[in-house]
Amino acid sequence: MSKIQNAVIGSVRTVIGWVPAGWLPGGAPDPLIERRAAIGSQASRLDGPLKVAGQARFAAEVVMERLCHAALVHSTVTRGRLARMDTQAAEAAPGVIMVVTYRNMPRVGPLPLMGMADLSAVGNSSLPILQDAQVRYNGQVVAAVIAETQDQADHAASLIQVDYEREPARTVFEEAKAHARTPASVLIEKNHVSVGNAERELISAPHSVDNVYRTPGQNHNAIELHTVTAAWEGESLVVHDTTQMVAPSASALAKLFGLKKEQVRVLSPFVGGGFGGKGLWDHQIVAVAVARMIGRPLRVTLSREGVYRIIGGRSPSEQRVAISADAAGKFSALVHTGYSVMPPYGACPEQYTMGSRALYDAGSFEIVQRHVDLDIVPNTFMRAPGEAIGTFALESAIDELAHGMGMDPIELRLHNIAERHPLSGTPFSQHALKQAFDDGARRFGWERRRTTPATRREGEWRIGMGCATGSFPYVRMPGANVSITLRSDGTATIACSAQEMGMGTATVQAQHAADRLGLPIEAITFELGDSALPAAPMAGGSSQTVSIAGAIAAGAEKLTLELLRLAGNASPVAGLRPSEVRLTAGGIASTSDPARNESYRSILARAARDAVTITAAGSAPLEMFKFAMHSSSAVFCELRVSDVTGEVRVDRLLGSFDCGTILNPKTAASQFRGGMIMGLGLALMEETLFDERSGRIMNATLADYHIPAHLDVPQIDVMWTGIPDPRSPLGARGIGEIGVTGVAAAVANAVFNATGKRVRDLPITLDKLLTE
Amino acid sequence: MAIRVNGEDVPPPDDIRVSLLDLLREQMNLSGTKVGCNQGACGACTVLIDGRRVLSCLTLAVQADGKSVTTIEGLGTAENLHPLQAAFIEHDGFQCGYCTPGQICAAAAMLEEAAAGMPSYLTSDLTTDRIILSREEVQERMSGNLCRCGAHNGIIDAILEVAGERRP
Numbered sequence: 001m002s003k004i005q006n007a008v009i010g011s012v013r014t015v016i017g018w019v020p021a022g023w024l025p026g027g028a029p030d031p032l033i034e035r036r037a038a039i040g041s042q043a044s045r046l047d048g049p050l051k052v053a054g055q056a057r058f059a060a061e062v063v064m065e066r067l068c069h070a071a072l073v074h075s076t077v078t079r080g081r082l083a084r085m086d087t088q089a090a091e092a093a094p095g096v097i098m099v100v101t102y103r104n105m106p107r108v109g110p111l112p113l114m115g116m117a118d119l120s121a122v123g124n125s126s127l128p129i130l131q132d133a134q135v136r137y138n139g140q141v142v143a144a145v146i147a148e149t150q151d152q153a154d155h156a157a158s159l160i161q162v163d164y165e166r167e168p169a170r171t172v173f174e175e176a177k178a179h180a181r182t183p184a185s186v187l188i189e190k191n192h193v194s195v196g197n198a199e200r201e202l203i204s205a206p207h208s209v210d211n212v213y214r215t216p217g218q219n220h221n222a223i224e225l226h227t228v229t230a231a232w233e234g235e236s237l238v239v240h241d242t243t244q245m246v247a248p249s250a251s252a253l254a255k256l257f258g259l260k261k262e263q264v265r266v267l268s269p270f271v272g273g274g275f276g277g278k279g280l281w282d283h284q285i286v287a288v289a290v291a292r293m294i295g296r297p298l299r300v301t302l303s304r305e306g307v308y309r310i311i312g313g314r315s316p317s318e319q320r321v322a323i324s325a326d327a328a329g330k331f332s333a334l335v336h337t338g339y340s341v342m343p344p345y346g347a348c349p350e351q352y353t354m355g356s357r358a359l360y361d362a363g364s365f366e367i368v369q370r371h372v373d374l375d376i377v378p379n380t381f382m383r384a385p386g387e388a389i390g391t392f393a394l395e396s397a398i399d400e401l402a403h404g405m406g407m408d409p410i411e412l413r414l415h416n417i418a419e420r421h422p423l424s425g426t427p428f429s430q431h432a433l434k435q436a437f438d439d440g441a442r443r444f445g446w447e448r449r450r451t452t453p454a455t456r457r458e459g460e461w462r463i464g465m466g467c468a469t470g471s472f473p474y475v476r477m478p479g480a481n482v483s484i485t486l487r488s489d490g491t492a493t494i495a496c497s498a499q500e501m502g503m504g505t506a507t508v509q510a511q512h513a514a515d516r517l518g519l520p521i522e523a524i525t526f527e528l529g530d531s532a533l534p535a536a537p538m539a540g541g542s543s544q545t546v547s548i549a550g551a552i553a554a555g556a557e558k559l560t561l562e563l564l565r566l567a568g569n570a571s572p573v574a575g576l577r578p579s580e581v582r583l584t585a586g587g588i589a590s591t592s593d594p595a596r597n598e599s600y601r602s603i604l605a606r607a608a609r610d611a612v613t614i615t616a617a618g619s620a621p622l623e624m625f626k627f628a629m630h631s632s633s634a635v636f637c638e639l640r641v642s643d644v645t646g647e648v649r650v651d652r653l654l655g656s657f658d659c660g661t662i663l664n665p666k667t668a669a670s671q672f673r674g675g676m677i678m679g680l681g682l683a684l685m686e687e688t689l690f691d692e693r694s695g696r697i698m699n700a701t702l703a704d705y706h707i708p709a710h711l712d713v714p715q716i717d718v719m720w721t722g723i724p725d726p727r728s729p730l731g732a733r734g735i736g737e738i739g740v741t742g743v744a745a746a747v748a749n750a751v752f753n754a755t756g757k758r759v760r761d762l763p764i765t766l767d768k769l770l771t772e
Numbered sequence: 773m774a775i776r777v778n779g780e781d782v783p784p785p786d787d788i789r790v791s792l793l794d795l796l797r798e799q800m801n802l803s804g805t806k807v808g809c810n811q812g813a814c815g816a817c818t819v820l821i822d823g824r825r826v827l828s829c830l831t832l833a834v835q836a837d838g839k840s841v842t843t844i845e846g847l848g849t850a851e852n853l854h855p856l857q858a859a860f861i862e863h864d865g866f867q868c869g870y871c872t873p874g875q876i877c878a879a880a881a882m883l884e885e886a887a888a889g890m891p892s893y894l895t896s897d898l899t900t901d902r903i904i905l906s907r908e909e910v911q912e913r914m915s916g917n918l919c920r921c922g923a924h925n926g927i928i929d930a931i932l933e934v935a936g937e938r939r940p
């Protein structure tokens with residue numbers, strides 16, 4: 001990200017700052033905040049019956065004539081050249097159609113990297129894909145075997161022999177730090193922030209902490225494997241993918257293969273978990289290019305090992321957090337700096353300082369992220385990128401400071417909660433972290449915590465409590481489009497290319513559309529997962545719900561206009577302007593005189609129409625620049641640590657969230673819990689073991705990379721303030737990722753409370769608690 | 773001989789190396805059975821052979837010769853749900869739904885195991901023939917089925933509800 005970008009974003013903020021709020025999206029609160037009926041109800045997932053019956057069709061389950069299969073061969077060295085590739089035995093193996101290497105792979109350009117400048121750029125890696133003899137990271141695809149069946153492809157792939165000319169590789173984090181880069185911006189934020197003289201404050205303050213926290217790499221590990229089926233029909237391309245970027249993938253593929261947008265259709269009705277990992281990577285490019293070359297549909301399904309090899313995860317990090325406070329506990333300095341891996345051919349800056357920029361006031365700030373360049377599969381966004389690990393460092397540090405001061409850690413936090421955005425001074429649209437802490441502490445029984453660590457035990461177990469703040473920014477994406485079709489039988493279909501990977505997108509938007517259009521939820525159908533539908537942005541940044549909600553709101557306005565036109569002069573609503581009516585009870589009614597109304601049925605019947613369809617785009621998300629829009633949470637944990645084995649068992653976990661309106665308490669609770677469980681994994685077990693000698697991932701299986709299993713997961717209590725954000729559609733802010741944040745710190749702080757041992761190096765495994 | 777899959781006989785594959793998972797998913801297009809690892813680590817491929825749960829990715833199809841295989845499609849349909857399937861919806865025991873068929877098949881067999889008095893690692897009295905399915909017992913017995921969306925609480929709630937209904 002560039003200096004130019006900083007200047008552009010900076011001037012947008014300045015200009016928007018002058019514009020009166022009323023002119024902007026969110027200027028007047030969404031009227032549905034007051035009027036909701038279906039929203040806020042405990043609707044079960046509309047796709048539930050299909051999913052529990054095994055009838056939801058996932059990407060690898062499309063039956064197709066003449067389908068062939070691929071197995072990928074991954075490099076076993078980190079950097080070097082392919083000196084010799086013997087593919088003869090593979091080519092002669094039964095069922096093999098072709099072996100593809102850089103020699104016969106069609107020429108395709110690199111993918112433009114995901115970025116802020118061009119929203120159709122969605123690449124996670126800009127490295128060439130099977131285009132030359134160069135190996136750039138360990139696990140890179142060096143060949144693909146295409147065969148009639150998957151078994152035949154897998155077997156033949158095992159027959160390929162590769163000799164490499166090795167070249168020196170950068171694989172050691174510590175060494176690479178010396179050449180770290182300092183980007184000008186991190187996402188849309190200016191990277192380096194320096195307010196006052198934080199280092200001097202640290203020295204002079206009566207209380208301070210200054211420590212380094214380390215977090216390892218992690219992988220998304222969606223249970224569904226990455227899989228894509230590419231089928232050319234003449235010059236048109238149909239792609240059945242499992243992707244969290246349906247429409248953006250279609251545009252990117254069209255560009256890459258020189259096609260018109262209409263010639264590419266990406267279908268992805270169900271995604272078996274994404275978490276940031278299901279984007280556009282090498283295997284889709286191989287599938288599309290090779291399917292065209294062989295003139296047959298081709299399916300590429302990664303093995304579980306393959307997912308670890310070529311789909312990057314969360315970057316490892318090393319973060320310094322230093323905080324100083326005056327005698328009363330007011331922060332005089334907040335320093336958050338550090339290193340994460342981001343090779344120049346990757347797209348994800350692992351924005352771990354975002355929480356430190358938004359949560360607390362301090363007399364001075366020093367914030368900067370540095371990027372370490374390793375020869376490694378490019379890391380990418382993984383659920384709560386940055387914030388998941390940034391809150392670990394920040395919120396551990398606050399706990400350490402509170403302990404040093406002999407102060408309750410909640411009190412210390414509440415003392416420093418920002419009233420306005422601490423760096424920009426912009427007012428928050430809505431912010432109730434204090435209430436989240438108060439409510440959470442009461443429900444959790446925080447007052448039962450012992451302030452002196454290592455004083456509560458039962459048998460071999462030491463027991464402790466901890467808490468932390470969680471944090472996630474509000475994002476609404478530009479470029480969200482929907483169509484609304486209203487039929488004379490009183491039903492409506494809302495359609496856009498959005499993705500369903502477990503968030504309950506269709507369910508919640510059906511609830512929303514029901515309220516927006518004044519129809520019962522049973523009358524609404526929501527279609528998604530198809531790039532032929534109006535384009536929705538990718539699912540990322542917890543933005544999908546509000547982005548689509550904004551488009552539906554815009555659509556309802558357009559529909560109102562169209563209905564008034566169709567209603568004509570004979571209608572009871574004739575002569576009313578769009579601003580004078582609302583859509584309610586299956587029709588249009590005057591806001592001031594609800595008796596003046598006409599049903600959709602009647603309007604359409606008189607106009608002799610079966611249906612009316614409009615398409616609309618959501619407004620530009622300028623509210624994000626006018627206001628500081630940020631969600632936060634208070635996370636509480638109680639756990640036991642075995643004196644004998646060092647094992648940590650989490651007994652209780654509570655999340656108290658401030659995320660605006662909760663649209664569906666049932667699916668929202670699941671989203672929160674799901675995030676918190678990923679946070680538990682982050683805290684206690686998850687680690688992509690990277691061999692710094694070879695540059696190779698050592699635990700590329702679900703047996704060796706541990707994620708929380710049923711017995712690891714306690715009953716998780718979730719609650720929320722539910723206070724609507726007056727500036728966002730429906731008053732909602734995204735909830736898909738915030739659950740992950742704060743959890744690792746709450747666990748680490750509870751471990752300290754239980755044992756007196758401070759672990760600053762995730763995950764908190766048994767060995768770290770056994771050593772003195 | 774034949775493999776009885778959801779009540780219908782199918783011939784065992786000619787190639788004895790074909791896994792039960794591939795027979796179901798790739799050859800019979802019974803794609804309700806999922807694949808998350810193909811190496812016995814995730815539980816997504818769980819099906820029942822003569823009522824007992826197996827990981828179909830680690831089972832050769834020919835091992836089911838002469839036996840009866842039940843997949844998620846054989847437990848219930850979207851129109852006619854098995855009690856566990858209905859309880860999963862009620863308790864929101866899934867998000868993406870990919871681990872779900874495996875979880876439900878595993879749960880169905882697990883309830884039978886408990887009813888038959890089979891102890892788990894958490895059962896304190898190994899000689900008992902009456903297993904009380906506490907929350908922890910169910911958690912332990914379901915730990916072979918991973919869920920990355922984090923639907924664990926809902927899954928266990930759903931199973932406990934069905935277990936409660938079955939209790940004499």
Ligand code: FES
Pocket residue numbers: 806807808809810811812813814815816817818827828829830
């Ligand atoms: S696919 Fe069989 S256990 Fe994972």
Ligand code: FES
Pocket residue numbers: 223272273502865866867868869870871872918919920921922923
């Ligand atoms: S519901 Fe997605 S993996 Fe369990």
